[in-house]
Amino acid sequence: MYIIKYSMKTVNHQHIAIPLEFNVACTIYKLSVVEVLQVFINHVKLYNLIDKTYDEGFSEAIHAIIFYVRAKEQRCRSKAINKCEDTFNNCFHQLYTIAEPKNSELLMVKKREYAEHAIATIFEAIERPYTSSDKIYLDEYSYLKLSPDFCILCEIYNCYPKEYLEYFMGSISLADAHAHKGLKLRYNNFVFDFFKKIATGFGRDSPSVHELSEEELDFYDLMAELPLKLYHIRGVEERFLLLQKVYHLHYKTMNKH
Amino acid sequence: MQTTITLNLSEDFSALCCIYQIKPDVFLQTLADQISFPSYYSNPMGNDRWATFCFLNFVQEEEPKYQVDRVLEERFLHELDAVNDYNIYASPTEMEKSKIKITEVMNKWLKEVLSNRSSYIIKNL
Secondary structure (H helix, E strand, O other): OHHHHHHHHHHHHHOOOOOHHHHHHHHHHOOOHHHHHHHHHHHOOOHHHHOOOOOOOHHHHHHHHHHHHHHHOOOOOOHHHHOOHHHHHHHHHHHHHHOOHHHOOOOHHHHHHHHHHHHHHHHHHOOOOOOOOOEEEOOOOOEEEOOHHHHHHHHHOOOOHHHHHHHHHHOOOHHHHHHHHHOOOOOOOHHHHHHHHHHOOOOOOOOOOOOOOHHHHHHHHHHHHHHHHOOOOOOHHHHHHHHHHHHHHHHHHHOOO | OOOOOOOOOOHHHHHHHHHOOOOHHHHHHHHHHHOOHHHHHHOOOOOOHHHHHHHHHHHHHHHHHOOOOHHHHHHHHHHHHHHOOOOOOOOHHHHHHHHHHHHHHHHHHHHHHHHHHHHHHHHOO
């Protein structure tokens, strides 16, 4: 009994549950789940926590983290920081110096580069109960590589990487976004905006040229016509459910083979 | 209802009409005949669906420029959806029934719009 309980606990923090809606969105945009998550991780930078200047991709990524932490409302102080408080404060002081208004003409890329040294110092000093490994396995074959920035953000807010990743994935729903867009309603979801950017090539290196099957072509035709076909459905929730049905069906046919 | 409309025909459209020897007014008349919510929604896969599609696309894209009573639109579109029995196995007679019901909804909608407009005018006398 004890063994079962123990193994369940370890599995819980490591195993990443990929929401169906996220899988569906990746299938429709022909993205690999691992790639999208890795782009997200790579754009989470500690420096953007301090400097609020808009930084394409990076601002959205850090906001996802901030929103998750705020929603969790867990105000206990990180043990990991307690043990290296001096180093931590020194390094954060350095980051604030870089973010000072007098450096405002520097590009964000440069400023992030300058911040790297301080972040590496924190990373060396900090204890890592939440990110004991740099790698997170999604299945036997694919894993995500955690950056020092990402690990530090897990430690200072007492969160497991899985929590951030699942929050990111959970914010994505094509059916919901398209239901709002079709009814011309504002869709305030910056995580989705970030996902859309990745879908159109942001942060990815593989050129997105795909051979589409007959079935897929039919689906994309249908997808383009759907806003018109559903014109008479004026409720967001109703539209969302209808779109969701069609998108899920496509996901199922694509994953049959 | 008869109307005399003056239109500027684009080069491409008049070229096509010339090539296929179609009188522009005949073509536009056909197009206008096919724009119909009752026939589209009672048979969305019908061969005559494209003209209504074109109309819907116009409304979807250009709507902000036109004044539409949103609340009424929502109410009657909902009603339209509720009376429509269309499904992919619907037989022609069933489609015809749906078409009649939708036409009734459209008439009610038009009546409501007109009565709202006339009461608006009277109020401002």
